[in-house]
Amino acid sequence: MLYLQFVFLLLMLYTGSRYGGIGLGVVSGIGLAVEVFIFGMAPTSPPITVMLIILAVVTCASILEAAGGLKYMLQVAERLLRSNPRRITILGPLVTYTMTFMLGTGHAVYSIMPIIGDVALKNNIRPERPMAAASVASQLGITASPISAAVVYYLSQLSNINPNITLLTILSVTVPSTLCGCIAMSIYSLRRGKELKDDKEYQKRLQDPVWGERIRNTTATTLDEVLPTSARNAVLIFLLALVTIVIIAMVPSIRTLAEGQKPIAMSVIIQMMMLAFGGLILIVTKTKTNKVPEGVVFKSGMVAAIAIFGIAWMSDTYFQHAMPSFKVGITAMVQDYPWTFALAMFIVSVVINSQAATCRMMLPVGLGLGLPPALLIGIMPSCYGYFFIPNYPSDIATCNFDTTGTTKIGKFYFNHSFMVPGLISVITACLVGYALATIII
Numbered sequence: 001m002l003y004l005q006f007v008f009l010l011l012m013l014y015t016g017s018r019y020g021g022i023g024l025g026v027v028s029g030i031g032l033a034v035e036v037f038i039f040g041m042a043p044t045s046p047p048i049t050v051m052l053i054i055l056a057v058v059t060c061a062s063i064l065e066a067a068g069g070l071k072y073m074l075q076v077a078e079r080l081l082r083s084n085p086r087r088i089t090i091l092g093p094l095v096t097y098t099m100t101f102m103l104g105t106g107h108a109v110y111s112i113m114p115i116i117g118d119v120a121l122k123n124n125i126r127p128e129r130p131m132a133a134a135s136v137a138s139q140l141g142i143t144a145s146p147i148s149a150a151v152v153y154y155l156s157q158l159s160n161i162n163p164n165i166t167l168l169t170i171l172s173v174t175v176p177s178t179l180c181g182c183i184a185m186s187i188y189s190l191r192r193g194k195e196l197k198d199d200k201e202y203q204k205r206l207q208d209p210v211w212g213e214r215i216r217n218t219t220a221t222t223l224d225e226v227l228p229t230s231a232r233n234a235v236l237i238f239l240l241a242l243v244t245i246v247i248i249a250m251v252p253s254i255r256t257l258a259e260g261q262k263p264i265a266m267s268v269i270i271q272m273m274m275l276a277f278g279g280l281i282l283i284v285t286k287t288k289t290n291k292v293p294e295g296v297v298f299k300s301g302m303v304a305a306i307a308i309f310g311i312a313w314m315s316d317t318y319f320q321h322a323m324p325s326f327k328v329g330i331t332a333m334v335q336d337y338p339w340t341f342a343l344a345m346f347i348v349s350v351v352i353n354s355q356a357a358t359c360r361m362m363l364p365v366g367l368g369l370g371l372p373p374a375l376l377i378g379i380m381p382s383c384y385g386y387f388f389i390p391n392y393p394s395d396i397a398t399c400n401f402d403t404t405g406t407t408k409i410g411k412f413y414f415n416h417s418f419m420v421p422g423l424i425s426v427i428t429a430c431l432v433g434y435a436l437a438t439i440i441i
Contacts, residue, residue, distance in 0.1 A: 002325055005039055005318060005321075005322070006318070010351065012027055012028055012030065013028070013352050015027050016352075017353060025309050026306075026310060028313070028315075029310045031314045042317070043313070046313045047308055047313060049156055049267055050149050050308055050312065051309055053149050053152045054301060054305045055305060057149070058298060058301025058304075059298075061238075061297045061301070062292045062297045063282050063287060064103075064281055065298075066295055067234035068228060068230065068234065068285075069234030069238060071111075071225065073099065073108075073235055074111050075223060077095045077099070077115075078221065078222055079223070081095065086125075088120050089129045091130075092119075092120075096109050096137045097140060097141040097178070097179070102239075104142070106139045106142060107297060107300040107393075108296070109134065109397075113131060113134065115222070117401055117407075121215070121218070124196055126193050127406050128402065128407040131417075132417040132418050133189045135395050136421045138394060140384055140426070141178060142355050143174045143355065143381050143384070144174045144175045144178045146167055147274065149304075150358075154380065157363055157364070158376070158377070159265070161373060166250075166266075167246070168246070168249055169440065172436070173433050173436045173437045174377070176432065177429045178425075181425035184428040185422075185424040188420065188421065193406060201406075205405050215403050215404060230284070230286065230287075234284075238281065240277065241274065244273055244277075245273050248269050249269075255269060308354060308360060311352055312357055316360070316364060319365050334371060335371075338371075339379075341366060341375070341379065344362065346385035346388075349384060350385040354386075359383050362383070363376065373441060374437040378430065378434030379434060381430050381433055382426060385422075388414075389414075395416075399417070
């Protein structure tokens with residue numbers, strides 16, 4: 001019966017994925033109701049902490065976007081890319097990775113992707129090379145961001161088991177490992193695909209009156225817009241928020257208000273700091289509050305919160321019910337072959353299209369199986385597997401932004417531009433992460 005119920009869980013996740021982010025959340029609600037009232041499972045608690053973290057981070061980042069801070073960051077990034085155009089295949093992914101590291105979300109990639117494609121095309125570099133890698137890098141950076149919901153959830157759970165595990169402990173593993181993954185796929189991408197002059201599909205598109213006009217006259221830039229000083233100030237305040245969070249994480253005594261009390265949890269600190277610094281940005285830059293919900297960051301963040309609400313609650317209810325029966329057999333397999341749990345996380349991510357939801361779903365399973373924290377942190381990048389099926393918004397948008405048609409979804413669906421860079425980056429990150437975690441933790 002447990003296996004049939006697991007198949008039902010996967011069916012609900014797959015059905016929800018066909019409707020997108022909010023669809024995942026509400027279809028998972030159907031699954032939860034069936035689990036409780038038909039299968040007789042006891043409902044667990046909804047993922048309140050993760051949702052509050054997402055709300056706080058998204059609110060602050062949305063205020064940054066409304067204040068013009070995101071455009072300021074894009075201009076800085078564009079100047080870097082245009083001053084080193086021949087290195088676009090290396091710098092493009094590093095830029096999107098860095099933006100995700102700072103913002104805690106990969107959805108800012110939509111604004112920089114046309115610029116990466118423009119720089120590549122103007123220098124006769126196959127746009128697929130930097131664009132596909134940049135799309136993957138924007139998602140790979142989530143497990144390296146100190147304010148991403150995935151990282152903070154890991155911290156909240158593992159610090160309860162081992163007080164020596166801090167935010168810096170996790171980042172000291174995930175930052176270098178994902179950077180190695182990013183660089184590895186960028187090096188691979190340097191020579192991937194045919195040169196533009198030898199690409200028959202591109203040359204055919206170039207001869208087409210409509211496409212040829214778009215390719216020859218396309219110019220994507222943010223540098224022609226003069227931004228107010230408040231845009232720069234918003235970025236500086238946001239950076240100060242990140243620095244403040246890291247300092248508080250480094251000095252636990254700051255979080256201890258009175259002698260004998262337990263330090264305030266970092267998940268609470270991050271929520272507090274994001275709200276506070278969001279308020280500072282709003283006041284200092286005099287940003288109108290009605291602009292905040294209109295941005296890309298706010299909309300995508302709210303969708304993510306609803307998706308995680310349903311997914312995590314439904315899956316947690318199932319695994320808490322099934323764990324006593326699964327534990328013995330699965331524990332032995334995973335302890336002998338640790339990579340099997342990384343594969344399980346990867347597969348779950350392919351289905352549910354969310355790293356935070358994957359971590360919220362799978363970390364309790366790993367802890368329930370008695371897996372060591374070092375293993376769980378080392379393989380954390382495996383929660384990014386949704387490049388495998390090319391239906392994620394950033395991948396679809398990247399294909400649309402590439403006017404040359406070199407970044408594409410192949411005839412056989414799985415032979416798309418993101419497959420090999422994604423596999424290289426995730427496998428490299430997990431191998432490096434596991435090696436580092438065994439040393440650091």
